[in-house]
Amino acid sequence: MVLGRVSRRALLVGGWSVLGVPVLAACLGRESKGKKGGGSAASGGAGSGSAGASASASGSAGASGGSGQGVTRTVSTVGATLKVTVGPAVVSNDVMVVPLAVHLDKAGSSSPSSSGFGLDLVWNGTDRYTGADGVRLVDFDAGTVQETFKASSESTLLMDKEPDVTLHALFKPVDASTINVLVPESGLFEGVPVVRDGKLSEDAKKALEDVYDTESTPDPVALETFTASVDGASDTRVTGKSVTITLASDVLFDSDSADLSAQADTTLKKAADQLSTYPGGQVTIVGHTDDVADDAHNQDLSQRRAQAVSDRLGQLASMSAYSVSVSGKGESEPRVPNDSDENRQLNRRVEITLVPTQESSTKSPTGTSKDADKGSGKGGGDLPKAEGPVA
Template structure:
């Protein structure tokens, strides 16, 4: 009986407890909060957004209805470690279209320095004797073998150099060929320059075309242009937009409004110019692209200066003065020296520079001595004929030829060697 009473009591207690739990659950059915120990509560904690109510219990979560709200899409992140990037740039950044640089065109002006020449009538016409204006450098030193010039008195003239001719029209325009360079200048900043490796057409308004062994460049004078070299082609449209196509497969398009596209075969970046870019289709934050800077212009070409004077060079062939390999004046040279001395005395030149020159036959030492002795022989002959100017003599040996001594195929050139064997008298302008 006692055991039955205990069992009955236990069952009664269990039923009471179960009833109490059931009643409690029914009372909470109208509440928006679930017990923290509920299995539904764990699901809500993982997916729901925290309540904005600062008085809510931290152990409470939204009801099951709240878990049905879709999870918001995460904001784009430029630092996502899985986002591919262009080498050297952050996620979503597009490298700039390279700038178009204009090559150094200083040669356009450096090549146009005026020649300083003058013709002065000193003597008559004698075999083996020529008179021509002298060309001098900035220091006033005569340029040996620079050529001859014919002046017309109005600033115009024709200069014939070792490898070409200069025509100066006196208005800043002209044309010449020197040291393998051909230049035509129109006097208004435009012109054409051509050498073995460089070609330039300058239109004088900032536009022009340049090409060398590695670069081709077109400049349109309005900030736009195109350049092609071994790395690729750049096109600048002058309005902030531009395109680069590289030999390595890289293509960059900048549309000038902040948007653009980059591709290198592995990555494609599309910038919408509004703060977002798609990297292989994945959105990331990205600043709009800056515009492509406008490119520069061609500098105008200079002008050929009027031909000025630095003096006169009188050249005497060795055949008119000496026997081959000798420095004693021949009898036939006497009349030439008589006329020359009279003309020099008439000019009143205070200083005369006399230089001896040889060809390259024989050794250097012999040629040096021969050139010195020949220069001194002419000086002595002029002094004997009454020339009172200070005579400065110099022997140059074979170091200053005015003509090639071999032909293009390497054969001997006797005519060239003949021109190199000479004595020159420089009469400075004063």
């Protein structure tokens, strides 16, 4: 994760995000039917990352691997240091098995060394399965993410006396020679080779004998991007259909005021620049408040704040290509519950939503060339250069 004055970025799908690629916090909680598959094709998996975990790749490149070999990275997560090797993936009939071999270099601080380190702390947080069901396949060119095809329960405990374990992530086969494998709190393992000879290891065969049906589909789902300024002034969510820019009212306005502050232009100029990357479309600007004061007051304040933002955007950039509507929602649509000062601050905001008439041919929503993105094979996965401290 890049911690600079510019921004931090996440790739989103459903409820999970990849903060500052390649770190993952997978939280696609899925309900299990509790039915053993006995090796038959199931319809999904479940997984979530540990909320308190973080990961960092060691070395200049972060990962290594070659044709026909797995990709290896040393990571630190929940106080433990792990050597993780992903792949090669093997396609066998209706499943693609991705092995994840893990070696414990240093036990985690979250549990005593006598009891070992459980990978389920970071690779699966649903308490339903113990395997590597939080792993995902990421296709930046197609802009999609694929969930595990089956859920397998495997031992995840690493100890000083038994420092090695191999888990298996089970996916629907893909038509590719290499894949990008996103491992919770461990990073993005790019270029993992795919072998189609169907020759599974004994461990992989055993994993396929102990699988469970779930309620999710293994089909790829759309990859979204989320960019947030570190100071909390704004964030942007980009989906296949719309762009939503959320501006913090505490940055734009003084308390209980609809007059733009002296600092507002910095944030509004960035919003105007983002809108200018599209040739046109429908723009809605909506003001929101917290639950302090009465409904009528908050409704009026939110309307006036939204109008102030709209007026200033029109001065900072040409809005002639956009159909603009302005409204206020008062306290009726909180972003989070109004149960703390921090949450009320998040609810005081102005949201700008753009539905483009067509995709920009020259720039992506982050201001980079789409042709360059395609050539890099990373799509929206690149981070802006940090101006402040990084970690």
